[in-house]
Amino acid sequence: MSLQGGTSAAKIVAPVMGVREADADGKDRKFVTALARGLEVLRAFTPSEGQLGNGEIAERTGLAKPTVSRLTYTLTKLGYLAHLERLGKYQLTPAALALGYSALANMRIRQVARVHMQELADYAGASVALGTRDRLGLIYVEHCRSKYGVMLRLALGSRIPVATTAMGRAMIAAMSEPERDWLLGYVKRAEGKNWPQVKAGIERAVKEVAARGFTLSLGEWERDINAVGAACLAPDGSGLFAFNCGAPAFQFTRERLESDIGPRLVNMVRNVEVDLGGR
DSSP states (O other): OOOOOOSOOOOOOOOOSSHHHHTTTSOOTTOOHHHHHHHHHHHTOBTTBOOBOHHHHHHHHOOOHHHHHHHHHHHHHTTSEEEETTTTEEEEOHHHHHHHHHHHHTOHHHHHHHHHHHHHHHHHTSEEEEEEEETTEEEEEEEEEOSSSOOOSOOTTOEEESSSSHHHHHHHHHSOHHHHHHHHHHHHHHHGGGHHHHHHHHHHHHHHHHHHSOEEEESSSSTTEEEEEEEEEETTTTEEEEEEEEEETTTSOHHHIIIIIHHHHHHHHHHHHHHHTTO
16 A cells, blocks of 8 residues: 655644544543544535535434434534524534634644745746645645636635645655555545546655655646645644645646746745744
């Protein structure tokens, strides 16, 4: 399962895939299963599925419906969910939003990187994003758009896959080998018959990052969208992040990505790392 060529030996503590994987043998005495299940319920809500009933939540989390009913009742009492009686569904409340906002507000890399990201976005006439991994995806925690050029639809809070995007593959390439193997075990199961093709793309990305610090995605995630990605291991200890710069393929040719945008993105990441380590 191992892919050679990782650029960082850093130890990264990554989130597990779910309650069962977190406490597989049920013997971790410090693990609070009820809390984990409650968080899984909150995670079931997505931007495209903001209203869910108990049955839908049970299906998405793998929890028994009676358990889900107790959890949604409790989360409603605590103010994190609102019950829409007419629809028989629940939705997240601003109290849940406050948790995410607090995390973003205290993420120092966002403040440090934004000026550098905007400069690159304006130069390239493209979008530049900063992401962090969440299970088998990445979440945009900062996003800058060019004042010019064709804009992509993604924005702050958008989720993209880790295995088929330039940002995700750059992050995989920067992981330590044990961490990478751990993650790719889950990716393999999720991808099924697509795994050989996905694996080949990841192996190529590992070699690209080792050779020049960035990797490309040429229409592999979204057709007609090309992007370049580079990872950033924050020297302040806040973890592993990744940046991308993307635009429509007619704007970002392979040649431009390899000779211009990619090297500029790597230089931007190094500047961010220097600024983060300056305090």
